[in-house]
Amino acid sequence: MSSSNLTSYFRFQDVNWPNVWSAAWETVWMTVASVVIVAILGILLGLLLYETSGSKSKAVKGLNLIVALFVNIFRSIPFIILIVLLLPLTQVLVGAITGAKAAIPSLVFSAAPFYARLVELAFHEVDSGVLEAAEAMGATKWQVIFKVLLPESMPALVSGLTVTAISLIGYTAMAGAIGAGGLGQLAYTDGFQSYNNTITLAATVVIVIIVFAFQALGDFAVKKIDKR
Secondary structure, three states: HHHHHHHOOOOHHHHHHHHHHHHHHHHHHHHHHHHHHHHHHHHHHHHHHHHHHOOOOOOHHHHHHHHHHHHHHHOOOOOOOHHOHHHHHHHHHHHOOHHHHHHHHHHHHHHHHHHHHHHHHHHHHOOHHHHHHHHHOOOOOOHHHHHHHHHHHHHHHHHHHHHHHHHHHHHHHHHHHHOHHHHHHHHHHHHHOOOOOOHHHHHHHHHHHHHHHHHHHHHHHHHHHHOO
């Protein structure tokens, strides 16, 4: 396609850039809010999976089975289906089923189990000798968790959270197709449905920039944390 044809196909002068920046802010807001909640829930679930794995107690084994089942089920449901399934719960939690805040519950339910598995793997990668040494010096279980386990696994936790955040950006785009706002909705309604390829391209470029920004921020944080 020649440059003249490209110019006629993509008419950037017709793009309403304030709408693009507003949609970009919604995407970033949805992602950041979801990441904060996912980080908390994911670490709690991952810690629960880690602490209950390998136990000989039937009660603890049962708890591990229940948590693992919850994690595996919600990891297996395609996001676009999960949004629809969670509409009644979303209505109860946020009082709406459309808009940026209405996407938060489905984003959290889809990403928290995924991150929980990454957290569990990060905990299992911590040198058992370091944990045993802390216990031998009289550290309590909570001291071992907060002063040894979490600090030692922090680079892997941040790296996993970066991967999760990037996945969430993609999820926000899918949520936008059914009215959750953000760049996904802009690309679908103002772009695809209106036969305006320029809007779709502009939204795509901005999403890619946001992904690169989150990846760079995550890589920077890992380098600062990792002292190896």
